[in-house]
Amino acid sequence: MPFPAVHPALDRALANKGYAEPTPVQAAVLEGLGEQDLLVSAQTGSGKTVAFGLAAAGSLLGEAETFGPADAPLALAIAPTRELALQVAQELSWLYAEAGAKITTCVGGMDARKEARALNFGVHIVVGTPGRLKDHIERDNLDLSALKVLVLDEADEMLDMGFREDLEFILEQSPPERRTLLFSATIAREIATLAKRYQRDAVRIDATDKSRPHGDIEYRALRIAPNEIEHATVNTLRWFEAGRAMVFCSTRDSVRHLQASLLERGFASVSLSGEMGQRERTDALQALRDGRARVCVATDVAARGLDLPDLGLVIHAELPVNRAALLHRSGRTGRAGKKGVSVLMVPHSRRRKAERLLAEAGVEAVWQGAPTFDQIRKADEDRLVAPEFFEAEVTDEDMILAKRLIAERTPEEIAAALVRLRRADLPAPEELSDPGADRQPQRRERVRSEGGDELAPTPWPGERLQPDEVTWFRMDIGRNRNADPKWLIPLICRVGGIAKPQIGAIRTFPEETRFEIAKSHEKAFRDAVAASNEEVKITPSEAPTPGSFKRARREDGEGARPFVKKPPFKRAEGEGGEARPAFKKKPYQPRAEGAPRPAGDKPFSHAGAKKPFKPKPGFKEGGFKKTGFKGKRPS
Incomplete structure (x- = not known):
C-alpha cells in the first residue's frame, strides 16, 4: 500500500526520496497514528527512524506548514551510540527538510562547546546519546521545558550498555505531558518496566513477524x-x-x-x-x-x-x-x-x-x-566465465585496444593474461581441515599393565579412532612434571596446529607421555612440530605395550635401574657360622599380689609426672589479682 498522507512537507520529502510503500513497522505506526504514547518492537533495519519521524509530525507541526523560530527543542531522540545518533539525525534532516526543521546532535567524542553554542542559538530537534545529553542538562545547556516528543531508539541496547540511570535522569527532567515513543528490538522485562513507569496508556505495536524470523x-x-x-x-x-x-x-x-x-x-x-x-x-x-x-x-x-x-x-x-x-x-x-x-x-x-x-x-x-x-578456486573460475562478466558496456576506446591485442597476441595469451590479472587482485585462499561432524566420545576406562602398574590415569574422551587410523607420538613430559590431559591437549593443539578431534588416546608415564594423532593429519602435525619453538620436544613413537613402563626408582642423578623387590629380611649369622636365635617377645604375665618387684623395675609415680606447681608473684588463692591484663593469668 502507498504511504498515507501525514503532512504535506513530509509527504513531499518521502516522494522525493523514492519511498513508495511503507515497511511493516511504518505501516503499523501510521495505522494507529494519534497523540498516544507508542511502545514499538521491530527488528533492526526495519525503517524505525522514518516511522517515529512520521509519528512525531502531528505533535511537532500540528496544522502549521513549517516550524516557527528555533528556541528550546520540541523533540528529543536518544540513541545508544554515536553512529546511530548521527544516522538518526541524517534521516530526520531529509524527512523534515521542507518543514524547515533545525536539527543538532549531542554525542560523545564531539566538541561539547560547539554543541552548547548550537543549543543556545535554538533548535527544533535534538538527537544525542544518553551520557552527553545528561551532561548538557546538568550544565544548563539543554532546556527540556518545551519538549513535546521524546523518542527512545534501540532502548534495549541502551539498557544493556548501562545507560539506565542516564535515561531515567533525562526522562524525569522532561515535562510529564510529553509524548514518549519507545522503540526496541525486543520487549524484555526491563523495557516493560521502563515503559510502565514513564509512558501514559501506551499503544503496543509489534511489527516483528514471528512466523518467519529473519526471513531475509x-x-x-x-x-x-x-x-x-x-x-x-x-x-x-x-x-x-x-x-x-x-x-x-x-x-x-x-x-x-x-x-x-x-x-x-x-x-x-x-x-x-x-x-x-x-x-x-x-x-x-x-x-x-x-x-x-x-x-x-x-x-x-x-x-x-x-x-x-x-x-x-x-x-x-x-x-x-x-x-x-x-x-x-x-x-x-x-x-x-x-x-x-x-x-x-x-x-x-x-x-x-x-x-x-x-x-x-x-x-x-x-x-x-x-x-x-x-x-x-572453482568459484573464481565460474565467476570469470559467467555471462555477467562479459555483459558490461564496452567503450570504443576499449574495443580499439581489444582489436590490437587480438592482432598482436594469440587468444591463449590474452586469456592467460586475463586470468593472471584477475587472480592478482584476489587474496589467496587458505588450506583448511574440516573437523567433521560430532562423534561419540570414548568410554572412560582404567588401563593397567601386566604387573599391575597403572599406565595412564584414563584415556582422554576424544574421538574414537581405530588403531589403523592413528600414529603415536611422544613428548618429554610425564608424571614427574604433573602431566594431565586438561592442559596437554591444548598444548598439543597449539604446537601441532590441529584440533581436539584429531587427538586419540593419551598415556602418561613417569618420564614421558605418548599420544595418538589421526593419520589424516599426521603430515601437517609433523610439519607444525618441526617449525615450533616450544620447549616441549615431540617426536614419533611406538605404541606403548602393557608392562613396558613400570615404575622406576632412581639410583643416582643420571640413570635409573628397574625396581626389584628385595628378598625377605634374614638375621645375619653369628660367629662360628651358627645363626643367632631369633628374638622372641615374652608373653605378658601378671605379677601375683604381694610378690616382690623385679630388679630394675621402678614404680610409676603420678607426682613425678609433672613439675610441682610454684605460684608466681601476684597469684592469689581463690581468684586472680587485678592487674593490667584483665581476665588473664599474669605471666
Missing part, C-alpha cells in the same frame, strides 16, 4: 579447528565475494589482530572498536560507504546502530555472548528487504554453545565445513 537472513554455521579462525574467515570472505562484509570479534585485541591479518592478505579492511577516536571512526565508516574498504572488523558495542549500504555478509569470528547479541550482529545485514548471510565460526569445543544460541534465537542454520582452497 540466511544463517550458516561452519565447523572449524580452533586454531584456524583467521584462515576460515579469509576463505569465507573469498567464497561469498560480498560487496561489503562485517566481521565481529569479542575484544579490542581480537579486532586489532584480525584486521591486521586481513590487511596483510590483501583485503581492503577497516576496524571499529571502543579505543578509537571519533575522527578515526568517521574515516573508517566513510571508507566503507564510498567503496575504498570492503570489510569492517568490529566489536559488538562499536557496531551497534550501524547502517552500511549493501552489507551482504556478517561473520561471527567469535561467537556472541547471548541471543540478543546474535540478533543484533546479524541484523546489520538483510536490511530494507535485501538478502544477507550470517556465518558463525564454530570450533569443535563451542558446538553446544552455538546450537543453544541458534535455538534461543529461533533460527535454523545450515551446518557445513568452511570453504576449502579447491572450492574457492
Whole structure:
C-alpha cells in the first residue's frame, strides 16, 4: 500500500526520496497514528527512524506548514551510540527538510562547546546519546521545558550498555505531558518496566513477524579447528565475494589482530572498536560507504546502530555472548528487504554453545565445513566465465585496444593474461581441515599393565579412532612434571596446529607421555612440530605395550635401574657360622599380689609426672589479682 498522507512537507520529502510503500513497522505506526504514547518492537533495519519521524509530525507541526523560530527543542531522540545518533539525525534532516526543521546532535567524542553554542542559538530537534545529553542538562545547556516528543531508539541496547540511570535522569527532567515513543528490538522485562513507569496508556505495536524470523537472513554455521579462525574467515570472505562484509570479534585485541591479518592478505579492511577516536571512526565508516574498504572488523558495542549500504555478509569470528547479541550482529545485514548471510565460526569445543544460541534465537542454520582452497578456486573460475562478466558496456576506446591485442597476441595469451590479472587482485585462499561432524566420545576406562602398574590415569574422551587410523607420538613430559590431559591437549593443539578431534588416546608415564594423532593429519602435525619453538620436544613413537613402563626408582642423578623387590629380611649369622636365635617377645604375665618387684623395675609415680606447681608473684588463692591484663593469668 502507498504511504498515507501525514503532512504535506513530509509527504513531499518521502516522494522525493523514492519511498513508495511503507515497511511493516511504518505501516503499523501510521495505522494507529494519534497523540498516544507508542511502545514499538521491530527488528533492526526495519525503517524505525522514518516511522517515529512520521509519528512525531502531528505533535511537532500540528496544522502549521513549517516550524516557527528555533528556541528550546520540541523533540528529543536518544540513541545508544554515536553512529546511530548521527544516522538518526541524517534521516530526520531529509524527512523534515521542507518543514524547515533545525536539527543538532549531542554525542560523545564531539566538541561539547560547539554543541552548547548550537543549543543556545535554538533548535527544533535534538538527537544525542544518553551520557552527553545528561551532561548538557546538568550544565544548563539543554532546556527540556518545551519538549513535546521524546523518542527512545534501540532502548534495549541502551539498557544493556548501562545507560539506565542516564535515561531515567533525562526522562524525569522532561515535562510529564510529553509524548514518549519507545522503540526496541525486543520487549524484555526491563523495557516493560521502563515503559510502565514513564509512558501514559501506551499503544503496543509489534511489527516483528514471528512466523518467519529473519526471513531475509540466511544463517550458516561452519565447523572449524580452533586454531584456524583467521584462515576460515579469509576463505569465507573469498567464497561469498560480498560487496561489503562485517566481521565481529569479542575484544579490542581480537579486532586489532584480525584486521591486521586481513590487511596483510590483501583485503581492503577497516576496524571499529571502543579505543578509537571519533575522527578515526568517521574515516573508517566513510571508507566503507564510498567503496575504498570492503570489510569492517568490529566489536559488538562499536557496531551497534550501524547502517552500511549493501552489507551482504556478517561473520561471527567469535561467537556472541547471548541471543540478543546474535540478533543484533546479524541484523546489520538483510536490511530494507535485501538478502544477507550470517556465518558463525564454530570450533569443535563451542558446538553446544552455538546450537543453544541458534535455538534461543529461533533460527535454523545450515551446518557445513568452511570453504576449502579447491572450492574457492572453482568459484573464481565460474565467476570469470559467467555471462555477467562479459555483459558490461564496452567503450570504443576499449574495443580499439581489444582489436590490437587480438592482432598482436594469440587468444591463449590474452586469456592467460586475463586470468593472471584477475587472480592478482584476489587474496589467496587458505588450506583448511574440516573437523567433521560430532562423534561419540570414548568410554572412560582404567588401563593397567601386566604387573599391575597403572599406565595412564584414563584415556582422554576424544574421538574414537581405530588403531589403523592413528600414529603415536611422544613428548618429554610425564608424571614427574604433573602431566594431565586438561592442559596437554591444548598444548598439543597449539604446537601441532590441529584440533581436539584429531587427538586419540593419551598415556602418561613417569618420564614421558605418548599420544595418538589421526593419520589424516599426521603430515601437517609433523610439519607444525618441526617449525615450533616450544620447549616441549615431540617426536614419533611406538605404541606403548602393557608392562613396558613400570615404575622406576632412581639410583643416582643420571640413570635409573628397574625396581626389584628385595628378598625377605634374614638375621645375619653369628660367629662360628651358627645363626643367632631369633628374638622372641615374652608373653605378658601378671605379677601375683604381694610378690616382690623385679630388679630394675621402678614404680610409676603420678607426682613425678609433672613439675610441682610454684605460684608466681601476684597469684592469689581463690581468684586472680587485678592487674593490667584483665581476665588473664599474669605471666
